[in-house]
Amino acid sequence: MNQTLNLLVGVAMGLNLLALGSSRLPSVIRTMAVQGVVLGVLPLVIEQDFDWLVALVALVTVAVKGFVIPTMLRRAMRSANIEREVEPFIGFVPSLLLGAVGTIAAVAVAGALPLLPEHTGTLLVPGALASVFTGFVLMVGRVKAISQVCGYLILENGIYLFGLLLIHSTPLLVESGILLDLTVGVFVIGIIVDRIQRAFDSLDTRKLTVLRE
Amino acid sequence: MKELLLIFVPFVGAALAAVWPSERTRPWLLPSFAAVHTGLVFWMLVNPPTVAPAAWFGFDPLARAVLPAVSLLFLACAVYGVSYLRIRSERPNRVFVAALLAILGLLSAGHQARHLGLLWIATEAVTLAAVPLLHFNSTPRAFEATWKYLLIGGTGIALSLLGSFCLGYASLRGGGSGDLTFTALMAQGAALSRPWVLIAWVLLLVGYGTKMGLAPMHTWKPDAYGEAPGIVGAILAGGVTTVAFTAILRVRAVVDAAGASEVAGRTLLVVGLFSMLVAALLLLATRDFKRMLAYSSVEHMGILVIAAALGRAGVWAALFHVWSNSLTKGALFLSAGNIRRAAGGRTIDEVSGMTAVTPQSAAIFVTGMFAVTACPPFGPFFSELRVLRAAVETGHGVAAGMFLAGLLFVFFGLTRLVFAIVDGRPRVSASKTGESRVRETAGVILPPLILLGFSLWLGLATPSVLRDAWTAAVEQLFPSP
Numbered sequence: 001m002n003q004t005l006n007l008l009v010g011v012a013m014g015l016n017l018l019a020l021g022s023s024r025l026p027s028v029i030r031t032m033a034v035q036g037v038v039l040g041v042l043p044l045v046i047e048q049d050f051d052w053l054v055a056l057v058a059l060v061t062v063a064v065k066g067f068v069i070p071t072m073l074r075r076a077m078r079s080a081n082i083e084r085e086v087e088p089f090i091g092f093v094p095s096l097l098l099g100a101v102g103t104i105a106a107v108a109v110a111g112a113l114p115l116l117p118e119h120t121g122t123l124l125v126p127g128a129l130a131s132v133f134t135g136f137v138l139m140v141g142r143v144k145a146i147s148q149v150c151g152y153l154i155l156e157n158g159i160y161l162f163g164l165l166l167i168h169s170t171p172l173l174v175e176s177g178i179l180l181d182l183t184v185g186v187f188v189i190g191i192i193v194d195r196i197q198r199a200f201d202s203l204d205t206r207k208l209t210v211l212r213e
Numbered sequence: 214m215k216e217l218l219l220i221f222v223p224f225v226g227a228a229l230a231a232v233w234p235s236e237r238t239r240p241w242l243l244p245s246f247a248a249v250h251t252g253l254v255f256w257m258l259v260n261p262p263t264v265a266p267a268a269w270f271g272f273d274p275l276a277r278a279v280l281p282a283v284s285l286l287f288l289a290c291a292v293y294g295v296s297y298l299r300i301r302s303e304r305p306n307r308v309f310v311a312a313l314l315a316i317l318g319l320l321s322a323g324h325q326a327r328h329l330g331l332l333w334i335a336t337e338a339v340t341l342a343a344v345p346l347l348h349f350n351s352t353p354r355a356f357e358a359t360w361k362y363l364l365i366g367g368t369g370i371a372l373s374l375l376g377s378f379c380l381g382y383a384s385l386r387g388g389g390s391g392d393l394t395f396t397a398l399m400a401q402g403a404a405l406s407r408p409w410v411l412i413a414w415v416l417l418l419v420g421y422g423t424k425m426g427l428a429p430m431h432t433w434k435p436d437a438y439g440e441a442p443g444i445v446g447a448i449l450a451g452g453v454t455t456v457a458f459t460a461i462l463r464v465r466a467v468v469d470a471a472g473a474s475e476v477a478g479r480t481l482l483v484v485g486l487f488s489m490l491v492a493a494l495l496l497l498a499t500r501d502f503k504r505m506l507a508y509s510s511v512e513h514m515g516i517l518v519i520a521a522a523l524g525r526a527g528v529w530a531a532l533f534h535v536w537s538n539s540l541t542k543g544a545l546f547l548s549a550g551n552i553r554r555a556a557g558g559r560t561i562d563e564v565s566g567m568t569a570v571t572p573q574s575a576a577i578f579v580t581g582m583f584a585v586t587a588c589p590p591f592g593p594f595f596s597e598l599r600v601l602r603a604a605v606e607t608g609h610g611v612a613a614g615m616f617l618a619g620l621l622f623v624f625f626g627l628t629r630l631v632f633a634i635v636d637g638r639p640r641v642s643a644s645k646t647g648e649s650r651v652r653e654t655a656g657v658i659l660p661p662l663i664l665l666g667f668s669l670w671l672g673l674a675t676p677s678v679l680r681d682a683w684t685a686a687v688e689q690l691f692p693s694p
Contacts, residue, residue, distance in 0.1 A: 169391025181337040199353040
């Protein structure tokens with residue numbers, strides 16, 4: 001079970017780097033969606049015994065992270081009529097390098113943390129830390145609102161990975177509440193993105209500088 | 214059962230507002246449902262229900278000590294809202310009214326959550342529900358402020374979720390069940406894995422600190438408070454921030470139980486003093502009186518966490534300060550809203566002589582300014598005096614000195630701005646639009662005046678039921694052995 005788990009988390013960590021390196025927004029969104037699907041399946045891998053409730057939550061997670069949220073983002077992207085990220089604060093190659101360093105650091109830090117025996121061999125903690133870090137790089141380093149949202153979602157994916165450590169103790173009610181909040185959050189963000197587009201005629205967050213002090 | 218009513222009553226109001234057909238009568242839903250909520254919460258303040266220790270949810274002493282203040286502030290804002298939305302009748306108010314009532318329900322949920330996960334869900338939901346309120350004015354600046362609020366607030370709240378999970382893992386690693394109720398975590402105490410507790414503490418402090426607006430995570434605050442209507446600013450500054458503060462208090466109690474009380478106290482003290490310092494410096498620089506209120510809020514959040522670092526007496530003072538800050542800040546925000554509408558501008562370059570244009574609002578604004586800068590005999594003076602005493606008693610002399618210096622600078626900053634606005638000769642354009650458009654009706658004057666009255670009452674004669682509630686809350690957070 002650990003091997004499948006590590007394989008999937010490893011894929012998610014690779015997708016982090018892919019997201020950092022791509023300049024086209026559709027591919028960033030797609031990367032994030034694939035990552036969401038991969039993470040959504042994880043609870044089924046971790047739970048040895050098949051449980052309907054876990055399966056249901058996994059299904060909903062896959063649907064929300066893999067399809068609903070990406071669709072909302074694509075719609076926002078189309079209405080804003082932008083395709084690529086231009087002139088990011090942190091270039092694509094530097095962010096890729098940062099991501100690689102961050103991933104290595106995540107593995108090192110996770111090695112230093114006191115983990116339970118059943119978690120020591122897995123990539124769950126390094127994967128979580130690396131995704132959180134990737135999310136931060138994207139949020140700080142990109143100027144388009146949609147890229148920043150993707151960064152936020154990758155950060156959330158990292159937190160979700162960490163949450164899997166607690167899968168046996170956190171009630172599913174909490175998990176579903178978190179998922180609901182996330183969906184509504186992206187929905188709200190989508191509306192705001194649309195309004196910013198209309199108000200500023202651009203989704204370039206560098207233009208949001210009236211309120212600087 | 215009643216604790217659930219506190220959540221469902223505002224939700225019913227929000228649902229009703231969403232389907233209510235008439236724009237003109239819809240705002241009346243605000244004070245009606247707020248009044249029921251306030252009545253209920255004060256009844257529970259006097260007759261506290263018992264809460265099962267393992268309950269995920271309940272009107273426990275800490276909720277009892279803080280939630281009534283939020284409800285009272287909300288009621289005043291709701292009454293003000295009726296007049297405000299009549300003035301702003303050119304804008305549809307369906308979403309505004311529904312979101313405000315939803316926020317009241319979610320704030321009740323957040324204050325009563327005794328489970329880290331539930332607390333997080335409620336806080337995140339409040340963050341999202343506040344979004345339509347922030348861009349009510351629909352100006353480009355308002356959208357910019359909303360975007361910053363969403364991105365910074367969202368990141369902060371995400372980090373607090375990570376912190377919650379870390380605390381859960383601390384319990385698992387320590388041989389516990391990973392139960393995220395505060396009672397279970399506190400019961401596990403020193404068995405919690407220390408490195409994970411410390412990581413969780415940092416993440417939760419940064420996360421909920423962002424929601425509170427502690428420096429250096431305060432950057433969304435001036436924008437959001439500056440662009441949002443005064444009524445929204447009042448509810449954010451006096452209501453939403455208190456949920457984040459009680460969250461920090463609850464987590465702090467767990468960290469204490471885990472034997473890391475020293476670290477927790479020191480970090481709170483440093484963050485608090487830094488917030489006061491940043492707020493004081495920005496107050497000396499800003500020229501915008503709505504942003505001034507945001508910086509003043511940063512300062513008061515700093516005072517709250519400083520107080521929380523100072524042991525039992527400090528936490529008691531902090532709960533007192535939650536009340537005096539919420540009520541006084543409410544009066545300031547609402548009167549500032551009146552002035553802003555009459556003046557048509559927000560900076561001291563555009564606005565002056567408001568005593569001539571809006572004499573009553575200006576009077577409330579000036580009095581509120583004195584109250585909030587801790588002039589006797591208003592509530593903040595006495596609560597801050599207690600903070601100071603707690604600092605001296607616990608041997609934090611240097612911190613007490615810095616605290617006083619911070620208060621002094623803030624006083625300079627606030628008086629400079631406030632008197633520039635109310636004094637002098639009214640600008641021609643301002644007085645013209647003022648007389649034609651804005652009349653100081655009872656609906657926009659009484660709510661801030663009553664809030665100020667409550668602040669005065671808190672200072673002169675703190676009701677014994679409140680003192681008991683605060684003592685009980687301190688007892689919950691620092692159980693005597």
